[in-house]
Amino acid sequence: MDIVVERCAGLDVHRDTVVATVRIPPDTSGRKRRGQHTQTFATTTAGTTALGDWLAEHRVTEGRD
Numbered sequence: 001m002d003i004v005v006e007r008c009a010g011l012d013v014h015r016d017t018v019v020a021t022v023r024i025p026p027d028t029s030g031r032k033r034r035g036q037h038t039q040t041f042a043t044t045t046a047g048t049t050a051l052g053d054w055l056a057e058h059r060v061t062e063g064r065d
Contacts, residue, residue, distance in 0.1 A: 009060045022058040
C-alpha cells in the first residue's frame with residue numbers, strides 16, 4: 001500500500017539559510033494542479049520559529065526521515 005501525504009515540505013538546509021518548499025493539494029476552485037510555495041528563512045532562533053509558523057500556516061503537520 002502506498003502512503004499519500006497531501007501536504008508536504010522539502011527543506012534545503014545551508015549554513016545561514018533554510019529554503020522551504022510546500023506542496024499543497026488542488027483547491028476546490030477547479031485548479032487541477034498542486035500548489036507550491038517557497039520561502040527562505042534564516043538559521044537563527046527567530047528564523048526557525050518563523051519556519052515552524054510558516055509550515056503550520058500551510059498545515060504541514062507530518063515529518064518524514
